[in-house]
Amino acid sequence: MLRVEEVQFAYPDGRVALSGVNLDVAEGERVALLGPNGAGKTTFILQLNGILTGTGSIHVDGLPVSKPHLAEIRRRVGIVFQDPDDQLFMPTVAEDVGFGPANLGLRGAELSARVDEALAAVGMAEHRDRAPHHLSFGQRRRVAVATVLAMRPAILVMDEPSSNLDPAARRELADILLGLDVTLLMVTHDLPYAYQLCQRSVILDNGRIVADAPTAEILADEGLLAAHRLELPYGFSVANAG
């Protein structure tokens, strides 16, 4: 579903944010992208739909991420940013969720059905006609997920999905994500969330992939975690995580 080969990226000031990144993600896989602040995680996900362009190659379901294909690539790669307010700008929830599909040409009953389907998937159907800015942060994050799901993406990319959520909202979002039939790449500092949601984890540090293994294996390797400034919450261990 996703093939990343030898991706390098330097910002205009010369700072090298990614060097020689290779990653394959299979259809239906859920992968956590871990790494300390400044590792290059955000820079990496912004390459996946061509917001940033470095060297090397990226293919999504066989299609290269390159200028002539950007419209289709952006439909296939749905990125949910950390701040839902970056993605919600219409007067109602339904208009926000319908914005992308309407741009694809959907109208009338077809558009409405697409919106209902996406809102139902995140448990927000009853909030269809509300103003996004009247919703709680957790509800806005779910609507942001719906705006992306409404495009029926091939891969859902989430930047720190559990940040700023209370424990109940964090758990509810995990349940929603576990119920989706989608390929997921999730950037997170929340290691138990990675464990709960993703069978596989990748550690990015200093612009390079330094580990790619089952999440349980990575979280059990204290030396590896410490070397890359990753810390489990006090008392958490893979053995007792359930």
Ligand SMILES: Nc1ncnc2c1ncn2[C@@H]1O[C@H](COP(=O)(O)OP(=O)(O)OP(=O)(O)O)[C@@H](O)[C@H]1O
């Ligand atoms: N616009 C920019 N110009 C120059 N350097 C940048 C820019 N944005 C990010 N960087 C640098 O690129 C590197 C990678 O940053 P990036 O934001 O991708 O890291 P990250 O892993 O997402 O970090 P965090 O966990 O803090 O969100 C860092 O050294 C950062 O300082």
